[in-house]
Amino acid sequence: MNTALHEIDERTNLTATNKFELLLFKLGDAPGTHQRELFGINVFKIREILVMPTITAIANAPANVMGVANIRGQVITVINLPKVIGCTPKKELPILLVTEYARSTQAFAVEEVNEIVRLEWSQVIAAEGKGGNMVTSIARIDGNTEDSRLAQVLDVEQILRDVLPSATEAITPEKVGPKIKLPAGKMILAADDSPLARSMIEKELKTLDVPYVMTHTGLEAWKRIQSISDAAAAEGKTLQDKIALVLTDLEMPEMDGFTLTRNIKSDQRFKSVPVVIHSSLTGEANENHVKSVGADAFIAKFEAGELADTIRKALA
Incomplete structure (x- = not known):
């Protein structure tokens, strides 16, 4: 317990130095290629990472919703993230990322979780104008060098709006x-x-x-x-x-x-x-x-x- 609290405090204190931690994962082959690109979500938004539990399919659910899972007594919508992004997994989706975004809890099925990296925000550039509307920014994982690996930081707000439009509130x-x-x-x-x-x-x-x-x-x-x-x-x-x-x-x-x-x-x-x-x-x-x-x-x-x-x- 003390170790967990120490890790939370340490991650919180990163914000004092314009740093954060990014969970890296893969979704399968990118559209039209055989490359398996890196994607990322801020660790602060990840509640837990699970081996895929039993999924209950929901009648007439949106195309990218796999169904719901009963996780620790909470029934949570499971979204097929590779399908949303347009990637083709090479295997089944064995991992579930349970996330908390803006008052809501949802889960994303992914192909593979890689690592957690600690970055400075100066290593992250805006993705707007570089194609694709589901990526907010691009992180240079190995520093601001020409040979750095790149990870796409997903715009989960946009993804949730696209997948579950009925949850979006009207502004009147x-x-x-x-x-x-x-x-x-x-x-x-x-x-x-x-x-x-x-x-x-x-x-x-x-x-x-x-x-x-x-x-x-x-x-x-x-x-x-x-x-x-x-x-x-x-x-x-x-x-x-x-x-x-x-x-x-x-x-x-x-x-x-x-x-x-x-x-x-x-x-x-x-x-x-x-x-x-x-x-x-x-x-x-x-x-x-x-x-x-x-x-x-x-x-x-x-x-x-x-x-x-x-x-x-x-x-x-």
């Missing part, structure tokens, strides 16, 4: 409540590396009638904050006159949300700007660490009404 004026009135010239700065998450955040902010700037990584957001601050200073103003609130994800290439928040809160020029962390990385360890880096609030993805209420409270 009724859900988000009254519009938010910001002082003239102010806006919200948001950062998220998932195209799906960005589209949902943008729709919510538009429904709230809030001006915003959207960025794709923590590093991009940090650079934007600095440039906005410089422009404000040239006008005899401060960052607080321009940015009403920062809304950030945690997992992002180049710089994560923990580091972005720490940078903001440790800079005397910016520390009074409220920071709300909006993440699918739930759990007590993450929420406690969110508080330790100085964030003003934490909200799990994605519930439109709760997000709106959290933004209102942080602005107040």
Whole structure:
């Protein structure tokens, strides 16, 4: 037990140095090739790894849902991850990854689990524009070198939306409540590396009638904050006159949300700007660490009404 707690503490403390751990696995032959590519999921999202249990097929289930499994008394949906990605396994799917994402628990069948690697977020680059809509980023496993192995970090939010669209919440004026009135010239700065998450955040902010700037990584957001601050200073103003609130994800290439928040809160020029962390990385360890880096609030993805209420409270 002490060893397990030590490992949890150690992994949590990685966020203080812009590092994280990635579980690497394989799904079979990539489409049109005989290559078995590496894929990855943040270890913090993995609840457990199991030998494939008995699967109960569900009548009229979506094509990529294998059925459900009874795991420790909880009935969990099992998703055929190779089929979702388009890979062809060379053997049966013997391993199940049980994951926790944004208030939900689900399991992914995979062909093979390889290893856990410890990386810096600077080793991870955004995958947007490089083809494929189910990959948020690409990790250079062996460092930023030409011969490094590459692993594709999956956009589980997008996968879940595609496989189980009925679970996606509509964003409506009724859900988000009254519009938010910001002082003239102010806006919200948001950062998220998932195209799906960005589209949902943008729709919510538009429904709230809030001006915003959207960025794709923590590093991009940090650079934007600095440039906005410089422009404000040239006008005899401060960052607080321009940015009403920062809304950030945690997992992002180049710089994560923990580091972005720490940078903001440790800079005397910016520390009074409220920071709300909006993440699918739930759990007590993450929420406690969110508080330790100085964030003003934490909200799990994605519930439109709760997000709106959290933004209102942080602005107040």
